[in-house]
Amino acid sequence: MQLPRSLALALSLWGLALGAVATTASPLATRQAPAAAADDPTTTVSSLNCAPKDGCTNLGNSLDPLDPAAIANDPVVRLRNGSYAGVRLETVDAQATLSRFGIKHGAQDLFLGMPFAQQPTGDRRFRRPQRLAANHTWQGVRSAKSYSPACYTVGIDNDFAPPFVTYRAGEDCLTVNVVRPASASASDANKGKLPVFVWIYGGGFNMGSSADQRYNGSFLVDQSVGMGKPIIFVSLNYRTGALGFPVGDVADRERITNLGLYDQRVALHWIRDNIPAFGGDPDAITIAGESAGGASMLFHNTAYRGRDDGLFSRTIAQSSYYATQPRSQFYTDQLNGFWTNYTQAAGCARDDLDCLRRLPLGDLAKVSLSPAYSFPAALWNPQVDGELVAKDLQRSFLDGDFVKGKPIILHNNINEGLSFGVRGVNTSQQIIDAIIDKNGLGGDDRFTKAAQMALLEAYPDEEGLWPPYQAGDGLLSLSGRQDRRSCAIFGDLRMVAPRREVAELLSSPQSGAGNVYVSRFDQAQYNATIDGVAQHFAEVCYVFRNPLATQNALGPARRDIDLADEMAGYWISFVTTGDPNAVKGRQGADGGGGAAAATRPQWPRYDAGGKKHLRFKNSPTGERTEVVKDSYRPEGIRMLNEVRAGTWKPKSKREEL
Template sequence: MRLLSPFVISLVLFVGAHAAPQVKIGKTTIIGRDIPTLQQEFFGGIPFAEPPLGKLRLRPPVLKTHLDVNSFGASNYGPGCLQPQAAFPISEDCLTINILRPSSLPQNAKLPVLFWVYGGGFQEGVSSIFNGSAIVAQSVARGTPLIYVNFNYRLGPLGFPQGQEAANQKALNLALKDEIAALEWVQQNIGAFGGDISKQAAFPISEDCLTINILRPSSLPQNAELPVLFWVYGGGFQEGVSSIFNGSAIVAQSVARGTPLIYVNFNYRLGPLGFPQGQEAANQKALNLALKDEIAALEWVQQNIGAFGGDISKVTVFGESAGAIMTAILFLNVPLEKLARGAVRFISDAITSLNFRPQRREIDWKNFVTGVASCATKAGSQHTFDCLRNANTSEILPGVLNAINQAPEAFAFDPTIDGPGGLYPDLPSRVFTQGKWSKIPFISGTNLDEATNQKALNLALKDEIAALEWVQQNIGVFGGDKSKVTVFGESAGAIMTAILFLNVPLEKLARGAVRFISDAITSLNFRPQRREIDWKNFVTGVASCATKAGSQHTFDCLRNANTSEILPGVLNAINQAPEAFAFDPTIDGPGGLYPDLPSRVFTQGKWSKIPFISGTNLDEGTAFTFPSIDSETQIRDTLIANFSPPAVSEFRLESTIDKILQLYPDIPALGSPFNTGNDTFGLSTQFKRAAAILGDTAFHSQRRFFQQTAARAGVKSWGYIFTQPQPALRPFLGVAHGSEVVYVYGAPQDQSPSSLKLSTMMIDYWVSFATGLNPNDGKGLERPIWEDYTVHDERIIQLNSDNTTMIPDTFRKEQMDFINSVPAVFMHRRATGET
């Protein structure tokens, strides 16, 4: 299932020849590209982690603290991470970060940083298609300039290994670790780009893809200390790349409004390389590698963004879809407060995705290994990692494709619960209950119709962490302020960021977050074992490892496989996946990035308590509902399949579905797309009914729950529902999943004056949050006050060109109250005592 749309936000940057901007990080001169027409400067394709190849394949990202060259050409994006059917260059060597900033920024500018995490169902996506130019331009125009940052993280089985072996390998949630690494890079480096790490807001392909990109205003002094906007793209954890998210509009608007910022994005590993699944991945401690990529990118920002003029205390992480989920997961465990000061999550939160243990996806991992030719014999053996680490990159992509094609679920490789000490330590509900989450401000919203030995889980989450770490280390060189990093992401990117709320010290990497649609609690909370079949399918598709598929000994083989073998494995896993997404974040247990069910994490209070924006689109469920559905029996069968094997008794599951069908009657006027009366668009009335159920169970109810939880904890958040009509979409989709993202990037398909005005208004809200942790700074376009979400006043903003206004968060209250009262049934696992 491809979630990236061809219309998104292409990067139209490189026109004309002018003196190239330069930033010094250590002994290396980073040479970027001047964009005179926009008065912005771009630095892209910067590695924030060591290439995740060979022995480093299916392992957490290793933060790259220096480049070992006198000069580094950063005029273009790096390749996207390995994924099928990409329309851009891809590579396993893909963990790169990108920075877009206003021109002529002094290094000490200390601008806020908006850090973007793209979505794509954890299986596809790339940072390069998200052009932040409109955001940067508007930030300048309104007098609050910022820096836009995005990055690549590993996708599919490389970012989210599944199954028991992945849990054993401690290889869960690698993409989350990619995000953290990117944020850490921002913390270390964004100051050099003129960014402020305290104000940080998440295409060729290659395995060596962990690069970071920085876009900043031109001529920024190194001490500019601008806020940093850190973007995490989505793509279902299986596709995506930082290069397609051009932050020029964001940087331009930040300059125009007088609040300049630096835009950073990065690549994280995707599919099985970012999210290894199954028991072996858990054993190898290789879960959630893409989450670790994100952390590494954030750490890079913390270490380096100062050199770019960024302020490491002003990093805001934002992501969409999978990118938002990854960022939401970071709220659960990683001390996100150290990497970002805020977050914007487009649609997804850590509680949005299914909260899986890695064993659930054993079959996905087996399918991946099967598709890697040199490791196919090891598929299913629990001894695949060594083989995979020795495989050629050329072998990896066939494995990814094999896993995706055979995945029994929509997403075969995604974040997984990796247990105590992991990035996804437990169900979000438990993390929230314990109070062990990053309590930073955030914006969160939906579209109107959103329908354990090797520890190798969640590698893509680790890619995100790596990118954030890079931002922390380096964004100052680009004029960013590492204390002003805001992470924002959409769809899968939002889920990744939401997961980071659960465990990762997100507060250290970002000060806020914006999540487009997804929260950590939006997806089902899987253990890696659930996806054992997906991992088996992946390994089966890797020719040299196919014989190891299903053996619990696949990792060594996979690490030795050629990259050329990996993609067939990915394709095999995707094609055979029993669910829509074979690879996504998985619960990796205590100490992991996704430590436990979100409900438990929230109950314990062990989550990142940073401000955030979170929202949904009006019709979240339509894009995930089969148009052919035409009977109540089909709806019932779909719901049973979605929540099986059940976490409760079969009787309780079936009785709950009976109640759901009563609460959502077969009345077209009440269905999704909403506000369309009795029109069925030539489809059965059951389509609108099913879409309403899916949108509420997976998206709207979970956005509401997370904001209610944050309000009770005293964490500021702002919620939205995007209801702007989308004339370019097929009518039955309504205002579908991801519709609002292009508006924040200044590129709506509808170019009418009212639509463009809404786009400008939304950029102002986002830039205002990235620069001041409040969407209401009074600068830029005159716009309604967006009130924060409180215990005594639960209201969100309706984003619509005809009527942008605050509305009570009470729509379909009876239905969503019921959904949130039985979290174990829907695998949200939020209520105290639910297991």
């Protein structure tokens, strides 16, 4: 069946909005669509939330590239430096797809790939980002209809590879993207500016892209309009890997550590300065991110010893962690050694940054990916620089060096450790050796023999106590017989312990912080490789209400869609008001808030005494989202935080009695 031209136009454009990375004004297919059956008109349009094994394609990718001549009435925005023309996405009737996802609540405007800084190429490589000068202006209207290249990365994950998405990588990458309801504009000043949701991607500070279709903002914006509380979605790129996080004494001396965090900071300045032109409120900006993006949220809350630069009003930190490199002589020597290997492999002296700046990007790419030089992913990470990262991240929170009076959501998943546990663990000593090898507790002298024994007691060798997944006997030779124990320890060490400690510190009456809300995600994804697991990153497709065919796709079951509506509704309410409970949304599918919007549990504020948090769940057995106490594995989690901070002491004989 031939699609009506108006629908084909909208769908083709929407494919661009939903993350299919474009190199021109039109989205390019990342895989071939199945042939349309004569009696099945829907097969020419993606189902939007079916499994890849069913032969489905992403909405938009199944259509021919858009004829540029068909684009009319491009939205234009006038910014401080000049004007940009974006793309208008018309509504898409949900009935045109097999799912109920569509753009149902009005058209959207996309402005993609807009530079927020001078691009870090040539002599600006390995330097802090430089903001666009006030006199850097242009005449006419520039195109903002396609994503920029992703910042060059040393690695790639499965969801970035075909058939899920294909994208370019380079150094001309410091750009932002804006998705807004088409009704929003600078002329809406008398109606009130819209709140802004800024997303910063994760990837271990080693990879990532704002063009990644998993971070599509169109679904979220559409639901916000349906709830009667429209928001503007913004995403940004920042440098990662060796180009974004150089390490060692040379980087310290030349003040080039943490370049990716400085990129983010400059982007936040650009957003605050320019968002009014898009119809956004510069005084209602929520910054959000997951994993390394979540850790970035903690860095921005503690930047410059907690100085408030007015760049954001609220924070959402999903799976955040203490990401600063340990400051020990042993670890510093390691960093210097890796930096020397990196520069020598590039043919440069270790302190000759000019040599590194002259090299073609391809030469540096070969070094980063060379099997002769094994650079661990955790190498290229933030370091204390005395400025933006004034102290170790944990120490900043312990000392009260964070912005005050701003509400925050802190979130983690129940099985975070499945992504971080050490595989092949069969003995207690192997677990201890892995912690030491990873420098996971921050110093040479903190993880003493006494601490090691106490940790093993806090996490006993009883597999039934740990996260409720089972790899099966056939995988035991690979996973190890203490795999679940390892995953519990490393998940707590990496994600849960920092989240709980930050929640306790910020929620104390003396902290001066804003309201704190804590949540946990327990829902197993429909296409999880191991049954019963809500591992790292699993919640992202629910927060974004994103059914696109990636490994993090939202499942087709009604329970998954309802849970996505629920989570996105809480997030939108928080972005709008600073309180996840304030906006319930309209009941029913047409309202975008989900059928159970009016009966969602009241999400309590977290306090150090009650420690109540929201557990997200919607299972076939009847388990639903509910308020529970944040009290699991208390002794082990407390100990991990104390050892890292250097405050842990063995129990006295009296305490043991």
